[in-house]
Amino acid sequence: MTISDKRKLYNKEYKSEYKDRVHRVTLGFSKAEYEEIEKRAKKEGVKPTTLVRNMTLAYHQQTPIIPESIKEELQELRFLIRNVANNINQIAHHSNTIQRLADENGLLLEIQKMEKTINDFVAQKLKR
Numbered sequence: 001m002t003i004s005d006k007r008k009l010y011n012k013e014y015k016s017e018y019k020d021r022v023h024r025v026t027l028g029f030s031k032a033e034y035e036e037i038e039k040r041a042k043k044e045g046v047k048p049t050t051l052v053r054n055m056t057l058a059y060h061q062q063t064p065i066i067p068e069s070i071k072e073e074l075q076e077l078r079f080l081i082r083n084v085a086n087n088i089n090q091i092a093h094h095s096n097t098i099q100r101l102a103d104e105n106g107l108l109l110e111i112q113k114m115e116k117t118i119n120d121f122v123a124q125k126l127k128r
Contacts, residue, residue, distance in 0.1 A: 027052065034048070037051060037052060043067070044067055044068065045068065064126065066126075070125045070126075073121075073125070074122075077118060077121070081114075081118075084111075084114065088107070088111075091107065
Protein backbone atom coordinates (compact mmCIF):
# COMPACT_ATOMS: atom_id res chain seq x y z
CA MET A 1 0.00 0.00 0.00
CA THR A 2 1.43 3.36 -1.04
CA ILE A 3 1.59 6.44 1.11
CA SER A 4 -1.11 8.03 -1.02
CA ASP A 5 -3.40 5.02 -0.45
CA LYS A 6 -2.74 5.14 3.30
CA ARG A 7 -3.60 8.83 3.36
CA LYS A 8 -6.83 8.24 1.43
CA LEU A 9 -7.82 5.44 3.82
CA TYR A 10 -7.01 7.63 6.83
CA ASN A 11 -9.06 10.52 5.41
CA LYS A 12 -12.00 8.21 4.69
CA GLU A 13 -11.94 6.80 8.24
CA TYR A 14 -11.56 10.25 9.74
CA LYS A 15 -14.51 11.66 7.76
CA SER A 16 -16.67 8.72 8.78
CA GLU A 17 -15.78 9.13 12.45
CA TYR A 18 -16.22 12.93 12.19
CA LYS A 19 -19.75 12.53 10.81
CA ASP A 20 -20.62 10.40 13.85
CA ARG A 21 -19.33 13.07 16.27
CA VAL A 22 -20.38 16.32 14.62
CA HIS A 23 -23.72 17.43 13.22
CA ARG A 24 -23.88 20.41 10.91
CA VAL A 25 -26.78 22.87 10.91
CA THR A 26 -27.41 25.34 8.12
CA LEU A 27 -29.14 28.62 8.91
CA GLY A 28 -30.30 31.43 6.70
CA PHE A 29 -30.21 35.11 7.67
CA SER A 30 -31.28 38.25 5.87
CA LYS A 31 -28.43 40.50 4.84
CA ALA A 32 -29.24 42.94 7.67
CA GLU A 33 -29.37 40.14 10.25
CA TYR A 34 -26.06 38.71 9.08
CA GLU A 35 -24.43 42.14 9.17
CA GLU A 36 -25.55 42.53 12.81
CA ILE A 37 -24.12 39.10 13.64
CA GLU A 38 -20.91 39.91 11.81
CA LYS A 39 -20.56 43.23 13.67
CA ARG A 40 -21.07 41.58 17.07
CA ALA A 41 -18.71 38.73 16.18
CA LYS A 42 -16.03 41.22 15.22
CA LYS A 43 -16.56 43.07 18.50
CA GLU A 44 -16.23 39.76 20.38
CA GLY A 45 -13.18 38.71 18.36
CA VAL A 46 -14.76 35.52 16.98
CA LYS A 47 -16.12 34.28 13.67
CA PRO A 48 -19.84 34.78 13.00
CA THR A 49 -20.39 31.01 13.02
CA THR A 50 -18.70 30.71 16.41
CA LEU A 51 -20.82 33.55 17.78
CA VAL A 52 -24.07 31.94 16.58
CA ARG A 53 -22.99 28.57 17.99
CA ASN A 54 -22.07 30.14 21.36
CA MET A 55 -25.33 32.09 21.49
CA THR A 56 -27.36 28.99 20.66
CA LEU A 57 -25.66 26.91 23.34
CA ALA A 58 -25.95 29.72 25.89
CA TYR A 59 -29.67 30.04 25.19
CA HIS A 60 -30.16 26.28 25.45
CA GLN A 61 -28.15 26.08 28.69
CA GLN A 62 -29.85 29.25 30.00
CA THR A 63 -26.53 30.96 30.68
CA PRO A 64 -25.78 34.56 29.69
CA ILE A 65 -23.11 35.44 27.18
CA ILE A 66 -20.90 38.11 28.69
CA PRO A 67 -18.72 40.03 26.22
CA GLU A 68 -14.99 40.13 26.96
CA SER A 69 -15.03 43.87 27.61
CA ILE A 70 -17.66 43.41 30.33
CA LYS A 71 -15.80 40.39 31.74
CA GLU A 72 -12.70 42.57 32.13
CA GLU A 73 -14.69 45.30 33.88
CA LEU A 74 -16.34 42.74 36.16
CA GLN A 75 -12.93 41.31 36.99
CA GLU A 76 -11.78 44.78 38.01
CA LEU A 77 -14.95 45.21 40.11
CA ARG A 78 -14.26 41.88 41.84
CA PHE A 79 -10.76 43.12 42.65
CA LEU A 80 -12.14 46.33 44.12
CA ILE A 81 -14.80 44.48 46.10
CA ARG A 82 -12.13 42.21 47.56
CA ASN A 83 -10.21 45.31 48.62
CA VAL A 84 -13.34 46.74 50.25
CA ALA A 85 -13.97 43.42 52.01
CA ASN A 86 -10.39 43.46 53.26
CA ASN A 87 -10.86 47.01 54.53
CA ILE A 88 -14.10 46.02 56.29
CA ASN A 89 -12.28 43.11 57.89
CA GLN A 90 -9.59 45.49 59.12
CA ILE A 91 -12.27 47.84 60.52
CA ALA A 92 -13.95 44.90 62.29
CA HIS A 93 -10.61 43.81 63.73
CA HIS A 94 -9.87 47.35 64.91
CA SER A 95 -13.39 47.70 66.35
CA ASN A 96 -12.98 44.44 68.25
CA THR A 97 -9.68 45.68 69.60
CA ILE A 98 -11.12 48.96 70.91
CA GLN A 99 -14.54 47.40 71.67
CA ARG A 100 -16.41 50.00 69.58
CA LEU A 101 -17.40 50.34 65.91
CA ALA A 102 -16.83 53.81 64.56
CA ASP A 103 -19.73 55.10 62.39
CA GLU A 104 -21.45 51.77 61.80
CA ASN A 105 -24.33 53.36 59.86
CA GLY A 106 -22.00 55.24 57.54
CA LEU A 107 -20.16 52.03 56.69
CA LEU A 108 -23.38 50.16 55.96
CA LEU A 109 -24.70 53.02 53.79
CA GLU A 110 -21.50 52.98 51.74
CA ILE A 111 -21.82 49.23 51.23
CA GLN A 112 -25.44 49.68 50.07
CA LYS A 113 -24.37 52.42 47.64
CA MET A 114 -21.64 50.16 46.26
CA GLU A 115 -24.10 47.29 45.80
CA LYS A 116 -26.55 49.56 43.95
CA THR A 117 -23.77 50.92 41.74
CA ILE A 118 -22.64 47.42 40.81
CA ASN A 119 -26.18 46.23 40.10
CA ASP A 120 -26.86 49.30 37.92
CA PHE A 121 -23.57 48.78 36.07
CA VAL A 122 -24.27 45.13 35.28
CA ALA A 123 -27.86 45.86 34.22
CA GLN A 124 -26.70 48.66 31.92
CA LYS A 125 -23.95 46.56 30.32
CA LEU A 126 -26.23 43.57 29.70
CA LYS A 127 -28.86 45.77 27.98
CA ARG A 128 -26.49 46.55 25.10
